[in-house]
Amino acid sequence: MQTDIRATGDAAASADQPYAYPLLIKQLLHTPLAHAPDQEIVYRDVCRHTYRDLVARIGRLGSALSRLGVGQGDTVAVADWDSHRYLESYFAIPMLGAVLMTVNVRLSPEQIAYTIDHCGAETLLINTEFLPILDGIRERLPKLKRIVLLSDEPCDPAAVGAVGEYEALLAAADPQHAFPDFDENTRATTFYTTGTTGLPKGVFFSHRQLVLHTLGTLGGLAGAASGQRLHRGDVYMPITPMFHVHAWGLPYVATMLGVKQVYPGRYVPDMLLQLRRTEGVTFSHCVPTILQMLLLAPAAKEMDLSGWKMVIGGSAFTVGLATQAVARGMDVFTGYGMSETCPILTLAQLKPADLDLQPEQTVPDRCRTGLPIPLVNLRIVDGNLEDVAHDDQAQGEVVVRAPWLTQGYLKDADATAHLWRGGWLHTQDIGRIAPSGSLQITDRIKDVIKSGGEWISSLEIETLISQHPAVAEVAVLGVPDARWGERPLPVVVPKAGAEGVTAEDIIAHLRAFADAGRISRFAVPDQVRFADSLEKTSVGKINKRQMRERYAAG
């Protein structure tokens, strides 16, 4: 039995008229059903379903939510770790004409309450692990009408005032739900982006945007000559949370392609590595911190990591970390984008001409920000929106147009107009473009260090410091300086066993790059701080704002 992903209320069918084919998320399911109905979708060591099951379960979820009262335009929030249930929600909720809101469970309870309330969600699908959080914020969610529990273990919905448990609801529901056709510009998803200041801001994406992002990302990923690509023989496992920018959109791409998918639940290095081995995972994506965690995990020591393709994004991918991964035979490369951009804009795939290089020679290109995927119109511009030169020297703000950029911030016209100044989405990233076309982000506008009238890229200094053998992690901050305005201050986390490294070692290491002309002498810091760890945001990015506050005092 298979759910009906064809049109209903089908005007074309009744009148012998051409079918106008709206770009709806349900249309992504045609290819996998034809190519790979028996291919598997695995959830940890808990359960496995086929794509045929996936489509039937999407139908059941659609039927169940409809019966609970979810209709077109309603918002349904989901709070879960990465699971088959989340994948089913990625499809069924938007396919109903409702809006999927992915709850960032790493935010503070206050922020979680703010985001669920701000988007107007009346329905919440929540993993029982997060019920204690919900307990604390329940009274701040007056719009919330119904809760559905998600759990790998038996649980009692009535005991917590929930309308049901996910698997029980699906079991009782009709798999043949007739998902309607509607306008492709209907909102499909929304989620919140957290800067380091202010309230979280909601971004939102339509069916059309998600379908086009899926096609553009597939074209960009699959088009590589060899390596750094996703294809029908791959086994996909996300290691970027599904509440974070559609897990970069890859669950949609992997589903359309019909590949085997593996959902790892909460990220635990041993489970991730075990799934890599037992399920034969070949394609993942994560932030640098997770890659580092995987490389350092005891279980990884004896494991064959070679051939594991991994897109690295979310924050700068340093040469030091990339070198470690490449030495293990991993096929790591940068992907670039942000919450506002759905997210993928560029990928750092090797060019066909570079395929003969030795692995270590490819590291710098893997760490660049990369080249735009199909349809992305990406520029670096000055303050007047004029192009700056593509000589890998001149820097400008990265501005973009693509068919999948958020058309604004939810209920915030001022921030929307600021984001879209001059009709281009402003990334607030500073970058340079090489004659080869490859973009290199050098800094966030707000993190660039303005010292003695010169701009110093904190990212560039971090990249060089990360290559020092004693350095595990580093952040370079701009701290106030009476004479120069700002000066760069590196905060270094030494590797285990390398705690003896000194400020002089780090400064001498950088001075060598200045002597070689790679950075200006002015960019060499006067002092270095050491720490046991760096401050991180809820999504694992270094929180420079907080660090600046802490270290500015000196």
Added chain:
Amino acid sequence: MQTDIRATGDAAASADQPYAYPLLIKQLLHTPLAHAPDQEIVYRDVCRHTYRDLVARIGRLGSALSRLGVGQGDTVAVADWDSHRYLESYFAIPMLGAVLMTVNVRLSPEQIAYTIDHCGAETLLINTEFLPILDGIRERLPKLKRIVLLSDEPCDPAAVGAVGEYEALLAAADPQHAFPDFDENTRATTFYTTGTTGLPKGVFFSHRQLVLHTLGTLGGLAGAASGQRLHRGDVYMPITPMFHVHAWGLPYVATMLGVKQVYPGRYVPDMLLQLRRTEGVTFSHCVPTILQMLLLAPAAKEMDLSGWKMVIGGSAFTVGLATQAVARGMDVFTGYGMSETCPILTLAQLKPADLDLQPEQTVPDRCRTGLPIPLVNLRIVDGNLEDVAHDDQAQGEVVVRAPWLTQGYLKDADATAHLWRGGWLHTQDIGRIAPSGSLQITDRIKDVIKSGGEWISSLEIETLISQHPAVAEVAVLGVPDARWGERPLPVVVPKAGAEGVTAEDIIAHLRAFADAGRISRFAVPDQVRFADSLEKTSVGKINKRQMRERYAAG
């Protein structure tokens, strides 16, 4: 200097508003300009340009045509062999908001006159080789206002009443043409499909449809695990005429991908093979007849053809021909579609699980019609539009929905309603679908042989006969029979040196398949005819209607 493919009349830019990003053909040019501005586009042994040049020349062509008076909604007809000029027209004409009409120069002069007049073209870009045809039909083209000459040699436009010669017009024009934004549903192309009966019928495609066909085709082609795929390291050369269904859409795909492209002019086997060698061509597409011509060309005998990827479409790809190509190391596979479908619907790529097979074992899968590309919703149905089983036995008509199907026939509402009966595009092809999802077209509705109440697939019998070692080409016709209604009649062209083959040989060959249960005994013909060649249509397909008329008399 580079033409401006950004928005003009840019409402978003002037008002700090989100850019809505229409899907326009010009948007395909962003990626190649970023990835491969110095990559080459080669025209025979005549000239070569970079992608940077391509974009500047598109700008010049836009400026030149604008100055000649071509505006939004006008139709511009082009009659040329495959050239860089044609590629430039594929972009510049639609980018002006005008409609590109590709003239099928293999039609009769009467049909050419009919099609140019029917589409209302006021402008004609024509290769000087076709001037004699134009001479004979000029007075039947009252709407035609201006002619531009295309030629590899110096020529005198004034002498034939033309407004200019292509290269001279481009040289005098501004490369910085500001192509406007407009509605993505604006018509971009039109061309005519010739059945074997009646007047040619015009089909038409919008910018949105062509952009989505480009993305879907790239996703489908590039997503293969290994082989049968197009990637950034390939060198592309079409061997399907550019006047025929957008050369299957591949010039747009190749351009968006930024690969080296080779345009071979008129198809001459020696030139095609020379370009394969000198330019390193790795990816092409053609009809079976052209593949056979290439394999039989004296120059091919000593040549290394291995690794040449080739999509075969337009008519059935027989196991006999595929076996020959695979034996030469060619990576041949079927592509399926038609003029009405932009055209690509399916591709016969090998599945990841089949990559370990010996080459000859892969031939049957390469010859099947294949699996749908992304977004294609393809069904086989009975007369009530109900699905028939996917058991590779049950047959039904192939009906489709995709975002790139013609929304009708030009100025022909009745034919449009017939094409789109029940809101599905009716291909008029009969097929079966295997449990693996792979489609096999067994016949055209009108070519299926109805004999004694049973359906016999002419294609299936042709496929089996083509495997006989003495057979070069074969067509199986349904001819009237007093007792059975119709009986199958094979018309066989023997291979050179195998003219001794007899009707009994062919019948015995087929009887062996009937004994093995592969075909019904009823499908084994009672007689066989031999011929020096088969009747073909203007686009090289076997003209069964004409053959039936000739052979029906017996």
